[in-house]
Amino acid sequence: MSRESFLKRVREAALRGRSYRVTQDESDRNGVDGDVTMLPGYMGHCDDLCQRMADEVNLVGGQAVVVDDHAAAVIAFVKLLKQYQPKSVFCWQHSLLDQLQITDTLLRMDIEPLNYETLKILPQLKQREMIFSAEMGVTSADFAIAETGTLAVFSGPSQERLTSLVPPVHVAIVQENQILADLYDLFARLENLKSVGLSSNLSLITGPSKTGDIDLKLTTKVHGPGNLHLIIIRDEARRGTL
């Protein structure tokens, strides 16, 4: 069987190759887990996670605002709807978005909301047609990373991959308590989540889609969204103190 001969060949090669090792085997070498702030490369030290998140998102070409409460978040969201005037919006179904009553807001403004519930009953071809004509995608995030201005989105029914990918504008709304300081913090969380099973797709999104392939100059909106908006809602305890 070719699988057996393949692995046998690799086993023998790995054995012979051990005499050409270039580092010591440190059996106590830790992966990224536990107290990550002490690990080399940790860049998460900061006073204001919300502001750092916003700054980093802006640096990579996204547009972020920090607001004090849910009411302010809805106002910011409505502002974006008025700016882009989408006819249909593809949304996640997520507890934060429910609390903000995103679907109601869309309906009140005569915008068609698309989500898992409305789409799952349609044949796939029709689903795709509607998703591809949506002009805006709205998500929250499972986590956000302040160090790099990154959104970590895990796929699942009601948290579609295409929401943050197909429509030309992506709006994400997160709560301060979802923001982690550094990439290492995310992986420390994943160590815990691993045992329950990871979702089929975890994507880290850092800014709008871009390329340097033409003339080595930056161009945005290649295949993913050309505009990434992030609304960050401060936690209650920190409001008004910064």
Add this chain to the structure above:
Amino acid sequence: MSPIDYVRSEHHDFLDAAQVAMADQQLQLVLGEISNTLGKKNQLAWLELRQSDEVRNRARQIKDATLAHLDLHLQTLEQSINRSGGTVHYADNGKQACQMILEIIQKHGATKIVKSKSMTTEEIHLNDALQQAGISPIETDLGEYIIQLAGHRPSHIVGPSIHLTAKDVADIFSRDSGQTLSDDRNELTNYARNVLRRRFAEAEVGITGANFAIAETGSIILISNEGNIRLTTSLPKVHIAVMGMEKVIPRLSDLPYFLKILPRAATGQKLSVYTSIVNGPRKEDELDGPDEFHLIVLDNGRSEILAGPLRESLFCIRCGACLNVCPIYRNVGGHAYGGVYSGPIGAVLTPLYDGLQKNEHLPQASSLCGACQAACPVKIAIPEMLLKLREKLHDEPHQSNVMEKTAYRLWAFMLRRPWLYRLSTWFATRIVGRWKKKSPWINRLPGKLSGWTESRDFPAPAENSFRDWWQQQETER
């Protein structure tokens, strides 16, 4: 040969191609830009990341330790992928890998294939194999799409089409579409976006590479900036990932070290725009994601490299940083190297995959300056490996240069006879040195030796030999 030929061919004479490249003004401008921007960003990135040296050491250790038990990690990877509903295929060589991929495609009766950028699929010449079976895969990475239309080979690991200007791209797109497009980057990108979106929507199979695989969780890691990889892994029913077997790392907790260094080394970004961790096909109720996931694990000569002194080259995570800082690449560009991989790592890999004798110039086209090693996120000792290849070249039976052999024989003859050595230096200093008194440099050596002085001067012999000077010093005491 016109420049275009080197741009299209995988096998050609390096020295010829290098000459053509160095005379190409447009190419020289682009290569300078790469070096000044991306090369600079790599250096700044190592300063910006706290304790970057230690992070790189950890990544290096992980690679080293993993390779020592690669078969075990591959088996763990296979089990994990099976658990999440995917399938693993082991391909001994490129031909087998292409066959396996073709079988999967034909099993589904699929004809519409989208691909995202993968150097491994270039290595196995997948597009050719599919085309021979009547299937035309569409490249979706903007740079790859451009060169697919142009019929060119990639000239850089990360930006395959950078040898072309915006105007070139406009011409290529205009010819293909029948429209006339301007050389505005945004217009060109938008055109490609729209054309490729239609392809994505109808695609039945998506083929990607894989930057890493995590044995513990059966995850495939895909790093990109454009979004085409995410579309390739979300829309088509079938996702096939092709991966060199050295890409596997043991645990999820090993990955973040690599994520901190790869994008910084390649383009100076803290993270690429899209980093995806793919765990098998979609779960039951999901609206998007593939129904089937296949991973092709490729050997294609890697086990031979694993067993030998050039094992360290398997640490390579294909970031392209070495290209951006290499003075050779800076002058000749990617096409001159031939093969699939260019730059310093290409000078090591191409002789290994494609034959050392056939690519004898590559290990020799280096000043061993070490910029590549300094730029490499996992600190691969490329200069050392180039030296090892040079040794191998010399040891292997080959066409010897009769003149060179004779010259070395005469030299050895002279060195074994001190009286003859003294006579030679006397001649060199008293006769040649004094005759050439005017300048300390000879700018043209005679006859066959003139090749040496084509682009540099040769030092003229001194008027007095060192021994004379020493004698003088001793008597003056």
